[in-house]
Structures are given as structure tokens and as C-alpha cells.
Amino acid sequence: MEYLRNAWYVAAWAETLEPGQAISRTICDEPVAIYRRHDGAVAGLADQCPHRFAPLSMGQVCEGSNNLECPYHGLQFDETGDCVVNPHGTGRIPAALKVRSYPVVESHTLLWVWMGYDEPDVSLIPDFSYLDPGAPGTASKRDWITLEADYRLVVDNLMDLSHASFLHRGILGNPETLDVELEIVEDGNTLYVNRTRGDVAPTPMFDLMFKNDRANVDSWSEMRWDAPANLRHDAGITEPGSPRSEGLLVRGTHLITPSSKDTCYYHFCAVRISDRVAPADDDTSIAERLSAMRRFAFDEQDRPMLEAQQRAVDRAGGPEFLQPVMLSVDTAPIRARRMLERQIADQGPGQTGSVTSPVSIALPN
Numbered sequence: 001m002e003y004l005r006n007a008w009y010v011a012a013w014a015e016t017l018e019p020g021q022a023i024s025r026t027i028c029d030e031p032v033a034i035y036r037r038h039d040g041a042v043a044g045l046a047d048q049c050p051h052r053f054a055p056l057s058m059g060q061v062c063e064g065s066n067n068l069e070c071p072y073h074g075l076q077f078d079e080t081g082d083c084v085v086n087p088h089g090t091g092r093i094p095a096a097l098k099v100r101s102y103p104v105v106e107s108h109t110l111l112w113v114w115m116g117y118d119e120p121d122v123s124l125i126p127d128f129s130y131l132d133p134g135a136p137g138t139a140s141k142r143d144w145i146t147l148e149a150d151y152r153l154v155v156d157n158l159m160d161l162s163h164a165s166f167l168h169r170g171i172l173g174n175p176e177t178l179d180v181e182l183e184i185v186e187d188g189n190t191l192y193v194n195r196t197r198g199d200v201a202p203t204p205m206f207d208l209m210f211k212n213d214r215a216n217v218d219s220w221s222e223m224r225w226d227a228p229a230n231l232r233h234d235a236g237i238t239e240p241g242s243p244r245s246e247g248l249l250v251r252g253t254h255l256i257t258p259s260s261k262d263t264c265y266y267h268f269c270a271v272r273i274s275d276r277v278a279p280a281d282d283d284t285s286i287a288e289r290l291s292a293m294r295r296f297a298f299d300e301q302d303r304p305m306l307e308a309q310q311r312a313v314d315r316a317g318g319p320e321f322l323q324p325v326m327l328s329v330d331t332a333p334i335r336a337r338r339m340l341e342r343q344i345a346d347q348g349p350g351q352t353g354s355v356t357s358p359v360s361i362a363l364p365n
């Protein structure tokens, strides 16, 4: 599979990585060791030692130097990927003892890895500032799952929320949620799909968080997509005819990172933003219920469906052998795929990955 290289990919929620800790993620088929220095800064190296291919993520972040030490025979690498300590023999360091380094930044409480070969551009990280510390609202758990499915199937799923009426019936959708006004807006490299409905029954999840009285509402949903698969979903309800500002907004985060052609990571979190306190409720119980409902919907409803779709694709021999029959609801997913394909085509040749630096064969020490 060809990936978009000059892009930021979410590796983890920032809170999962303590100072001195390293984790491993395979992103775009490349194993990456992501670690936090003792001073709090984050860095990334190819997760494969050039000596005997041990995962560097299993090693330790050295006190003082902050070098990442290979757990197998103790070579140490600095954050540029150069080997700087060889504890064996004369200590000579062959030129080939180096690994690729990956820029990692901490932004909006997430760790983002730059998988490209061009200079990293932090302005390409989409705005998720509502997740920043101190931002208003009540956040659900910063959660994540892994899926055995092509990450593009997850984007298809999110860009067409008509599936909520069926797959998430009784939680995030009901039969009435099918009847929407659909608007698709392309803004540069960003795509929006907006769904609005007036004077309809609220979905159970929203009713619970709003007034818990089953009374009709106006509702809106705005899904924002940025390549490769970073989405924000604004979903809200208000009393019929009332301004949105008097209603309830739930800002959902959906960050999909391809691991391989048929596996991906899915990070999610939602922030409830409203001046209105849900009846007989407090922030803690809202956050807990929101967390539980979202985890259930994504892990126990979307994931089995997406993985079953992937098995169908695999049975056919690959996505090129299984063309879907399109419906009216597929306009936005198709548009997002085309925009992604265009950006991948525009990045030109030579953007293929490698965990090792292109240097000559190492001589024994």
C-alpha cells in the first residue's frame, strides 16, 4: 500500500508516555520507537537496532544523556539516530550503526509522528485545540483501539454516518436519523460533510446528555476530514428553533493511523460542550457515560463490522478486486478517498519507507 508520507500520524495519547518510557508503534508499515526523554521532550527512532534487529523500544532511556539504549547488547542511539555508544571492544562505531529518526511532536494532548522525508511542517496538524489542557467542556476518556482493517474503511465509515441508524441503533441513531439534509463542502485539502435535521426525536445518547425528556430537537452534525485520516465530528442538538449556542455540542475526535495495509490504530475522545447541566447529573458521570457509550459503539459495533469487511476484501484478493456498489450516501466517502489519492499521487516518487539509513554494510568491530 502506498501511504501519504508528508503527514502527521497519531501514535498515542500524550498521557500514555511517562518520562523515561518508550513504546512501539508500527505506522505505515514502519516500526517506530517513540520515547519520552527525562526532561519531558518526545522523540522517535526506527524500532529496529541495526546490530541484531532488537526493538529499541524494549530498551531504556538513559539518565543524563537521554540516549535510547538497545536492550540486547547495549548500543546507545541519540535522537538523530546516530549510535553514540558502543560498549564492546574498542568502542569504535561503524558508519552503518544508525537508524532513521522520526520527528515527534506533542500537540493537543496527542503524540504525532512525521512519516515523511521532507522537512516536517507542524502547520499540517489539524486543529484539535478543544482537547488542549484547560479548554472548556467535559472530556470523555482518551481512548484507543486497534482494528484489523484498512484505515480507509474507517474513514468510509465516519464520512457516511447513515450507518448509525442501523449499526448503532438505539445509541447513536434511530430510524428518523436517516432523513437528513446533506451538504458536502471542500475547503482546500479539508472536506466537510454536514447533516442537519429539524424538529425530530433526539438520539438516545444525546437525549440523556441534554434534557432526558425525549422531546423533539433540531440536530446538526459536521464531520471534518483531513488527510490521511484525522477527523473531528461536531454533533449537537438544541430545542426546535433555538440557536445552537443554547443547545448541547459534543465534539468527537476520530484519529486513524494506518499500521499496515489491513491494520490500524483508532484514537478517540469526545468533549461535551454546553452551559446546560444534564438533569440530575455531574461532570464525572457525564464523562463516564460518554466514555462507555463511545467505547461500546466503536469497539463492539464498528470494529466487528470493519474487520468483517476487511475479511471480504481479503477473500477477493485485495481492494482492487472488490468494487463496492455505490449508494447516494457514499458521496462524501468517495470524495475523501479521491482527495487522499490525489495527495499521495502529488507527493511524487521516492517517498517509500525504510527503517534503516541508506549506508554501507557495517564491518565487525
Ligand code: FES
Binding pocket: 049, 050, 051, 052, 053, 054, 070, 071, 072, 073, 074, 075
Ligand atoms: S541488537 Fe542492539 S545492540 Fe545488539
Ligand SMILES: [Fe+2]
Binding pocket: 157, 163, 164, 167, 168, 297, 302
Ligand atoms: Fe460507527
